[in-house]
Amino acid sequence: MEFALSEADxxxxxxxxxxxxxxxxxxxxxxxxGLGSAVYTDFSRGFVHTxxxxxxxxxxxxPEYGGGGQxxxxxxxxxxxxxxxxxxxxxxxxxxxxVGPSIIKYGTEEQKKELLPPITRGEVFWCQGFSEPxxxxxxxxxxxxxxxxxxxxxxxxxxxxxxxxxxxxxxxxLARTGSVSDGRNGISVFLLPLKTPGVEVRRIDGFVGDHSxxxxxxxxxxxxxxxxxxxxxxxxxxxxxxxxxxxxxAPRYARAALVLDGLADWCRTAGLLTDxxxxxxxxxxxxLCEAARVLVYRVIDERAKAKEPSPLAYQARAAMxxxxxAVGDLALDVMGSEALVEKSPxxxxxxxxxxxxxxxxxxxxxxxxxxxxxxxxxxx
Amino acid sequence: xxxxxxxxxxxxxxxxxxLLSRHAGTxxxxxxxxxxxxxxxxxxxxxxxxxxxxxxxxGAGPLEATLAVEQISAELGAITPxxxxxxxxxxxxxVPEGPVVLAGRDGSxxxxxxxxxRQILTAGADRCVAAELSPDDAEPVPSAYGYxxxxxxxxxxxxxxxGTSQTMMxxxxxxxxxxALGMMQRAFDLTVQYAKDRTVFGRALGSFQALQHRxxxxxxxxxxxxxxxxxxxxxxxxxxxxxxxxxxxxxxxNRLTRETHQITGAVGLTREHDLHLWTLRLQALRAELGxxxxxxxxxxxxxxxxxxx
Numbered sequence: 001m002e003f004a005l006s007e008a009d010x011x012x013x014x015x016x017x018x019x020x021x022x023x024x025x026x027x028x029x030x031x032x033x034g035l036g037s038a039v040y041t042d043f044s045r046g047f048v049h050t051x052x053x054x055x056x057x058x059x060x061x062x063p064e065y066g067g068g069g070q071x072x073x074x075x076x077x078x079x080x081x082x083x084x085x086x087x088x089x090x091x092x093x094x095x096x097x098x099v100g101p102s103i104i105k106y107g108t109e110e111q112k113k114e115l116l117p118p119i120t121r122g123e124v125f126w127c128q129g130f131s132e133p134x135x136x137x138x139x140x141x142x143x144x145x146x147x148x149x150x151x152x153x154x155x156x157x158x159x160x161x162x163x164x165x166x167x168x169x170x171x172x173x174l175a176r177t178g179s180v181s182d183g184r185n186g187i188s189v190f191l192l193p194l195k196t197p198g199v200e201v202r203r204i205d206g207f208v209g210d211h212s213x214x215x216x217x218x219x220x221x222x223x224x225x226x227x228x229x230x231x232x233x234x235x236x237x238x239x240x241x242x243x244x245x246x247x248x249x250a251p252r253y254a255r256a257a258l259v260l261d262g263l264a265d266w267c268r269t270a271g272l273l274t275d276x277x278x279x280x281x282x283x284x285x286x287x288l289c290e291a292a293r294v295l296v297y298r299v300i301d302e303r304a305k306a307k308e309p310s311p312l313a314y315q316a317r318a319a320m321x322x323x324x325x326a327v328g329d330l331a332l333d334v335m336g337s338e339a340l341v342e343k344s345p346x347x348x349x350x351x352x353x354x355x356x357x358x359x360x361x362x363x364x365x366x367x368x369x370x371x372x373x374x375x376x377x378x379x380x
Numbered sequence: 381x382x383x384x385x386x387x388x389x390x391x392x393x394x395x396x397x398x399l400l401s402r403h404a405g406t407x408x409x410x411x412x413x414x415x416x417x418x419x420x421x422x423x424x425x426x427x428x429x430x431x432x433x434x435x436x437x438x439g440a441g442p443l444e445a446t447l448a449v450e451q452i453s454a455e456l457g458a459i460t461p462x463x464x465x466x467x468x469x470x471x472x473x474x475v476p477e478g479p480v481v482l483a484g485r486d487g488s489x490x491x492x493x494x495x496x497x498r499q500i501l502t503a504g505a506d507r508c509v510a511a512e513l514s515p516d517d518a519e520p521v522p523s524a525y526g527y528x529x530x531x532x533x534x535x536x537x538x539x540x541x542x543g544t545s546q547t548m549m550x551x552x553x554x555x556x557x558x559x560a561l562g563m564m565q566r567a568f569d570l571t572v573q574y575a576k577d578r579t580v581f582g583r584a585l586g587s588f589q590a591l592q593h594r595x596x597x598x599x600x601x602x603x604x605x606x607x608x609x610x611x612x613x614x615x616x617x618x619x620x621x622x623x624x625x626x627x628x629x630x631x632x633x634n635r636l637t638r639e640t641h642q643i644t645g646a647v648g649l650t651r652e653h654d655l656h657l658w659t660l661r662l663q664a665l666r667a668e669l670g671x672x673x674x675x676x677x678x679x680x681x682x683x684x685x686x687x688x689x
Binding site: 001002003004005007073132189261264273274276279280281282283284286287288291292294295297298300301302304315319322345364367368370371374375376377378379380 | 381382383385386389463572575576582583584586587589590593594595597599600602603604605607608610611614615623624627628631639673675676677678679680681683684686687
């Protein structure tokens with residue numbers, strides 16, 4: 001056992017911190033806006049170009065696809081520092097963390113040549129078309145269909161809760177190619193250009209930060225067969241591997257820990273940080289953030305050793321949810337009515353924490369998976 | 381980063397496991413508990429096999445000593461592993477024969493193995509105070525919590541060097557976490573097995589989602605505690621890392637105690653069942669160093685540099 005980063009990764013972190021201090025010095029407030037807000041999306045368009053020029057947009061990708069060939073830890077350090085600043089890459093983190101890697105792993109040469117270079121240059125946005133009105137965390141019941149017609153597929157159906165769809169160029173979309181009774185064995189992944197005729201995006205306003213969701217209506221959307229990723233009906237395997245990393249890919253505890261530091265400053269100024277009850281709540285929240293960090297690190301260690309994704313990711317995800325909630329609750333409990341002021345740290349953290357147990361598979365599903373795969377408890 | 385045990389750690393823990401299978405375990409624990417006795421035999425076996433020197437050994441160190449404390453506690457060893465394996469070596473003090481007890485800055489409550497202890501270390505404001513003990517200095521108190529307890533009034537005390545108090549508190553925190561980890565894991569494993577085996581209303585107890593979620597949450601807390609504790613030991617028990625580990629571990633302990641006993645039902649409350657051997661002892665750990673509230677507040681004073689209230 002060894003609980004320290006390598007010298008190279010530590011040096012990378014310090015270079016990165018210096019770079020971010022400089023690049024984000026003016027006008028970038030890390031906690032005020034929600035991911036998916038217009039402010040974020042506009043800022044990130046410029047920022048990711050700068051990052052790409054440094055070679056830090058896709059450092060972990062293989063060199064032949066425009067990556068720096070760096071290891072899992074460097075990639076994770078990058079994510080951690082970005083989340084500490086409120087993720088200035090905006091929606092780009094998805095392209096970079098798992099859409100691109102999925103294409104690298106399962107794509108044809110043609111798909112790689114067409115789709116990967118724009119991601120490495122920071123020129124495109126992707127969104128994730130998984131959820132449907134009757135299939136959220138329960139993806140096996142999704143109904144959006146893709147039917148073969150000659151050399152094309154024709155898509156019909158509806159997606160919902162699609163963050164960034166209003167700004168995205170492509171959607172990493174799940175559709176049913178088999179029958180509904182096939183469950184998870186009849187699902188395929190499509191790489192859908194959103195400008196294709198028949199795609200309509202409608203905004204759903206959320207109240208979490210400035211976040212908006214979208215609905216995606218697909219009416220006779222005709223796409224060529226080369227938009228299919230991997231084999232037909234084998235989409236579930238791709239998603240399973242993809243989501244295994246998404247669960248810990250966004251190091252939410254890093255932002256929660258940063259907000260907690262900010263709240264401690266606020267409480268110190270307000271003369272509250274010496275209050276024993278306040279101290280107990282801070283100590284608990286800090287411990288939960290740190291526990292989430294070590295459990296996520298454990299998953300990254302597996303990844304760095306090129307092991308298959310394991311169920312430990314579900315424990316890490318559950319711990320991150322616990323940490324975010326603890327900091328969100330603390331903010332409202334200790335700041336009093338100051339926490340209600342729009343875009344105050346309390347307001348931002350509380351609203352973010354409400355979504356923590358819903359995104360990337362609900363908290364309850366993580367607990368189900370822990371029960372079944374780690375504790376080996378019998379099925380209900 | 382590397383979350384896997386090294387070859388050295390495997391070898392060490394295998395050897396310790398073999399020793400403990402002969403000199404500890406539930407049967408031995410029950411025999412000793414009946415007499416309220418300290419296990420001098422186990423201590424001398426550990427000493428002879430070199431386990432009391434692991435902290436400062438080449439090729440091993442504080443993390444390995446922490447893993448050893450965890451395993452000794454899981455096997456219910458009736459000794460004082462934290463002073464012996466962690467606190468005394470961290471302070472550069474020799475490890476005497478027989479129990480050594482630790483007392484906190486504000487603590488005057490009963491201590492584990494107080495009536496047999498040869499030595500007591502008390503955390504002062506800055507310096508540790510070390511005192512030899514004789515049986516006359518201790519007054520045993522009755523207690524159901526798995527360890528013989530006694531109130532101790534030390535005489536012939538001696539101040540140690542400046543700064544020793546914090547070192548003692550930090551390693552004591554790591555040590556009490558390691559003890560808790562070993563015992564929590566056993567209590568948890570036993571409960572999970574029970575949930576698989578026990579049938580109610582025609583189905584396995586562990587197939588009820590209401591219980592699955594609670595067990596899953598306990599597993600998340602225990603795993604968090606485990607890696608925070610190992611990391612704190614690896615970092616040399618800094619004030620913040622050891623307080624964070626203790627705050628998280630004691631919170632996990634509280635939750636685990638409630639859930640394991642609730643899920644095992646009435647049989648889990650009996651002496652014939654082993655669960656209490658771990659869970660009652662856990663409550664003694666919960667009470668040390670001022671308990672959960674003090675650990676949480678220690679996180680704050682070290683993380684955000686606030687004067688202790």
